[in-house]
Each structure stands twice: as C-alpha cells, then as structure tokens.
Amino acid sequence: MKRIVVSGGAPLNGDIAVSGSKNAALPIIFSCILINGISEIDNLPDIGDTRVALDLLRSFGAVIERRGSITLIDTRRLSYVKPDENLVEKIRASTYLIGSCLSRFGACHLMPFGGCNFSLRPIDMHLSACRSLGASVNDNIILCHSLRGADINFDKPSVGATVNAILLSATATGRTVIRGCAIEPHIDALIDFLNSAGASIMRNGREVEIFGRELHGGKIKVIGDMIESGSYLALGIMTGGKIRTHNSPISDMTSVIDALRELGADVVCENDSISACLNSGNHLRLTATPYPGFPTDLQPIFAPLMAANMGGEICDTVWESRFGYLNVLSSFGVRSSVLGNRATIYKSNLHTASAVCPDLRGGMACLMCALSVEGKSEIYSAETILRGYEDLENKLSAVGAEIKIDN
Numbered sequence: 495m496k497r498i499v500v501s502g503g504a505p506l507n508g509d510i511a512v513s514g515s516k517n518a519a520l521p522i523i524f525s526c527i528l529i530n531g532i533s534e535i536d537n538l539p540d541i542g543d544t545r546v547a548l549d550l551l552r553s554f555g556a557v558i559e560r561r562g563s564i565t566l567i568d569t570r571r572l573s574y575v576k577p578d579e580n581l582v583e584k585i586r587a588s589t590y591l592i593g594s595c596l597s598r599f600g601a602c603h604l605m606p607f608g609g610c611n612f613s614l615r616p617i618d619m620h621l622s623a624c625r626s627l628g629a630s631v632n633d634n635i636i637l638c639h640s641l642r643g644a645d646i647n648f649d650k651p652s653v654g655a656t657v658n659a660i661l662l663s664a665t666a667t668g669r670t671v672i673r674g675c676a677i678e679p680h681i682d683a684l685i686d687f688l689n690s691a692g693a694s695i696m697r698n699g700r701e702v703e704i705f706g707r708e709l710h711g712g713k714i715k716v717i718g719d720m721i722e723s724g725s726y727l728a729l730g731i732m733t734g735g736k737i738r739t740h741n742s743p744i745s746d747m748t749s750v751i752d753a754l755r756e757l758g759a760d761v762v763c764e765n766d767s768i769s770a771c772l773n774s775g776n777h778l779r780l781t782a783t784p785y786p787g788f789p790t791d792l793q794p795i796f797a798p799l800m801a802a803n804m805g806g807e808i809c810d811t812v813w814e815s816r817f818g819y820l821n822v823l824s825s826f827g828v829r830s831s832v833l834g835n836r837a838t839i840y841k842s843n844l845h846t847a848s849a850v851c852p853d854l855r856g857g858m859a860c861l862m863c864a865l866s867v868e869g870k871s872e873i874y875s876a877e878t879i880l881r882g883y884e885d886l887e888n889k890l891s892a893v894g895a896e897i898k899i900d901n
C-alpha cells in the first residue's frame with residue numbers, strides 16, 4: 495500500500511504540463527482489440543489505469559512497446575482467454591472488454607468490473623446494446639456468431655455504454671445508429687482513432703452513425719486531460735498560489751473555467767495554457783451534469799475549495815451518491831451535509847490529518863487539503879490517486895510541494 499506524506503502550507507506556484515487524458519486513453523487502448531494491425535498512440539498517460547488496461551491486452555497476446563512518447567500496440571495475433579479477474583476488478587474501463595472482445599472474438603465473460611465505488615454502477619445499457627446487435631447475454635458470458643448493425647436508443651447519456659455501442663458496431667455487418675449518446679470529448683477521441691484505423695463513424699450531436707468496416711492499425715495523439723488540468727488549477731488556488739497548466743484542452747473546459755471564475759478566481763487562457771489564482775472567494779453553487787456541463791469527476795475537487803473559502807453547494811446529476819469522499823475530508827476539518835444528490839459544504843477551518851484515500855478524485859481532494867494546511871499529513875492507499883495522475887510526485891514537487899510517496 496502506497497502512502498503520500500505531505501508537509502503542507504506552502505503556496506504552490508509554477509507550471510505543470512498536463513498528461514494525456516485517462517478517459518480518452520482507456521477506450522482507445524481497448525478499441526485496439528478490434529484492430530488487426532499495429533497502432534501508434536502518442537501521449538498515452540503512464541498511470542495505474544492504463545497499465546492495467548495494457549496488461550489486459552497483453553493477456554490476449556498483444557505486443558506493446560514504448561518508443562519515446564509513442565506507444566505501439568500490435569494486435570495482429572490475438573486469441574481470447576477469460577480476462578484475469580484481479581485486473582478486471584481494478585478499473586472501471588474493463589467494461590470496454592464487452593464491446594471489444596465480442597467484436598473480435600465473439601465472446602466476453604461477465605465479471606465484477608472495478609473502478610471507484612461511489613455508487614451502484616449498472617451495465618444494463620451496455621448489455622442492451624449487445625442484444626440489439628444480436629448477442630446473447632447469459633449469466634456470466636455474452637456470445638455472438640456475428641454482430642449485425644442495428645438501431646440503439648439510449649434514454650440517458652452514458653459514456654461507458656456509448657463506448658461499448660461504438661466498439662460493438664465498428665466492425666459489425668451493416669449500419670448502426672446510436673441515439674442519445676454521451677458527447678464527452680473522449681467519445682470524439684475514440685471516433686477519431688477508429689476512423690484513422692479505417693472505420694466509418696460519424697457523430698452528429700447525440701447521434702452516431704456507423705458503417706461496419708475491417709480495421710487496420712490506427713494512429714492518434716491522446717488529448718490533454720481536462721480533469722487533471724482542473725485538479726491542478728484548483729490545487730494552486732487552494733494553497734494560495736497560482737498554477738499554470740499546459741496542454742489543457744481549453745475549448746472542452748468552458749464549464750470548469752466558468753466555475754473557477756464564479757468562485758472568484760482570475761483565470762487566464764492562452765493557447766493551450768490556463769492559469770488561475772484567487773482574488774476574493776465567493777460562495778459557489780455547482781451542478782455536475784453530462785458534458786458539456788460541469789464534470790462529475792471535478793465535483794470532489796471543488797469541495798475542498800468551497801470549504802476553504804465561502805462554502806458552497808454541489809448537486810451531482812450523474813452519480814447521485816458520489817459524496818462518500820466527504821466523510822474522509824471531514825478528518826481534515828471539511829464540514830458538510832448531504833441530502834440525496836446534493837451536498838452543502840460549509841466554510842471550514844482545515845487542519846492536518848491521516849486519511850485513507852476514498853476513491854480517485856476524492857483522494858486528490860484529500861491531497862489538496864493536506865497541501866493547503868501547515869504541518870504533516872499522510873494519505874494511505876495512494877495508488878488509488880496514481881490510477882489517474884501521472885508523475886504526481888515530480889509534478890507537484892516542481893511547483894513547490896513538499897511531498898513524498900513511499901510504499
């Protein structure tokens with residue numbers, strides 16, 4: 495179990511280069527299973543989640559090589575084996591095995607898929623997309639002889655189900671139309687990658703039209719991670735400093751930039767860089783909704799900001815009980831109350847603490863508290879944070895943090 499030891503209190507100032515987006519990288523990695531060829535992925539983040547995803551691909555026979563910033567994924571000689579449950583339970587993106595394995599092998603075992611445990615995370619929409627294309631879903635395995643294009647109608651936007659529907663139909667026979675899709679930037683990144691590999695996929699608003707094709711090796715540069723960028727901007731403000739994040743996908747971050755400004759921050763955007771520092775803190779009301787709304791992944795990051803300033807309110811319409819992390823933040827002095835999918839965060843006096851990382855983003859929220867108060871704090875189970883933040887110790891040390899990660 496990894497532990498982060500922090501000696502907090504110093505304002506963090508300086509520049510951080512944001513890595514490739516976790517939520518774009520993961521569907522792209524799993525989509526390589528559909529491909530009979532060698533794909534080139536630039537800017538793949540080296541984080542816990544992508545390591546597990548690459549290990550799952552290796553278990554089917556993929557050969558993976560890093561050359562500088564490029565990762566080469568050779569998926570020419572794959573064969574199906576039941577995925578290793580120890581890997582599957584570590585990451586939520588293992589649900590993408592459903593679409594990719596059915597497309598390539600005609601089979602995929604069902605098992606407890608992992609990821610942050612902040613809510614019930616159903617897969618009924620994923621399974622109904624499988625059935626629409628002709629697969630039969632049994633208790634612990636999904637099977638199909640050949641997938642056939644179909645109409646799929648989702649009644650709410652799900653990133654995971656949209657990814658799986660695209661994976662199922664990219665090489666299926668005929669035309670598929672998916673309505674009610676999620677439109678997060680990582681959906682477009684997946685579409686761009688598959689199209690570079692010979693797919694025929696067009697998105698128009700929440701509708702995606704796909705003509706099944708045979709795929710060859712694809713090529714893409716993974717977009718910058720807006721959640722990482724938003725996390726470091728918030729961290730700079732939290733410590734009374736000013737962090738500038740480079741490689742930020744600014745046009746995808748309108749809702750985040752608006753929220754920082756509503757909090758009272760001066761936000762300056764230039765090319766792909768964003769900097770933020772606080773003028774005068776305001777009470778902040780946030781509602782997390784599917785893209786283009788404020789991302790659910792950043793609501794835990796804004797909670798400590800609210801506590802350290804004038805308090806605020808969070809409503810999460812994506813995951814109605816994504817507030818378990820607030821119990822852990824209370825050990826740093828964050829005061830809050832939760833009713834249904836709404837949390838009220840009160841202006842609080844924060845202090846040092848020892849805490850166990852509750853989930854990926856909640857863990858980053860703990861780290862923000864720890865770095866903002868004078869004295870030593872410890873965060874256990876830190877590998878949960880490292881699932882989503884590349885090179886955390888070096889990036890934070892470079893902006894003035896006293897931080898050490900040990901085993």
Ligand code: UD1
Pocket residue numbers: 517586614615616617618619620621650651652653654655676678783784785789790791811812813814
């Ligand atoms: C969601 C976020 C994503 C974020 C991730 C982790 C959205 C639209 N998606 O992705 O940006 O990175 O959480 O925080 O903001 N649902 C069902 N049945 C299903 C699948 C989903 O009812 O089969 C529901 C979920 O319970 C949830 C909503 O749909 O309320 C969104 O889920 P989904 O987008 O699938 O979640 P993730 O892909 O995990």
